[in-house]
Amino acid sequence: MDHRTGPLLATSAASFLLVASLAACGGGGGDMPFADPNGTSTTQHLTCTSTCTESDTQPSSALHVEYFVLDDGQRAQAQAGFSTHPVILNYNVELEGDVQDVIHGGTTQRLALPRPGNLPWDFQILTPPYLADLASAKSGTTDFTFQLTRSTGTLVSTVTLPAPFTLAIPSGSIAGQSVPVTLSGVTATPMLDIVTYTCTATNGISATQVGAAGAPGPVFSRVDDGDWRFNVPNFLVAANLALSNASSSVTPTAATARNCSVKVDARVTNAGQLATGFGAGSSITAYQSREVTFSLN
DSSP, X not given: OOOOOOSOOOOSHHHHHHTTTTSOOOSGGGGSOOSOTTOOOSOOOOOOSSOOEEGGGSOGGGOEEEEEEEEOSSOEEEEEXXXXXXXXXXXXXXOSSOEEEEEETTEEEEOBOOOTTSOOOOOSSSOOSEEEEEOOOOSSOEEEEXXXXXXXXXXXXXXXXXXXXXXXXXXBXXXXXXXXXXXXXXXXXXXXXXXXXXXXXXXXXXXXXXXXXTOSSOSEEEEETTEEEEEHHHXXXXXXXXXHHHSOSSSOOOOOEEEEEEEEEEEEEEEOBOOTTSOTTOEEEEEEEEEEEEEEO
């Protein structure tokens, strides 16, 4: 087989494709069709940090797997990644002689490596390489079965995708104390995060940041699962710090936020039942998520 080495595996959709030709395995697993809803064409192989390992050379106990089902109300995807390392920092196992399917509502779909131009959904820090596009759930919970078929038998793992929900945040006052966050239809306690925000200061400087680093306390507080509050003063400490740092490359100067656009993500997570036989550190998880952008003026 042709095994080559390459740079560190990319952890974003764009960089994933950038290194796609630099380190690859050969083999029948790579001959599986691209994850392309419009059909298939040629073949694609896995990109690895060093040498790829073919799955049929490893017992199931040496395969450390991560399975995900993701749904944001607009698109949904099943994802699978395999590693020979108990702590999964990269996916270095290409399916060879093994077949990974996902089953839902009587439909079976093959997971495959993405076709060039069909970007992986960069939902996790490290995007699993094997993908299948799904229809977004319209109501209720959805059961999924991940079935890995091997010459030695079939490993069956299951997970339930939480029900869809809505997320609403009205625009608020930058001088206010809190902004209401309403989630309708949640069936478990969600996790809320700031995805990104962009603020403009009174001195005209602007800054865009991921998260709310520097906030002196929680930005979100829970009243109940469907009723939360966005803490404006805590957020503004982080925003003003980012603006001050952006105002000078040498000596930060004080800057006060005048208006901000904030993108918030809410997720309901459910852990599934993994097949016995996989290596330590394996997991199966389903996420129902929603994003909304609101303004502080």
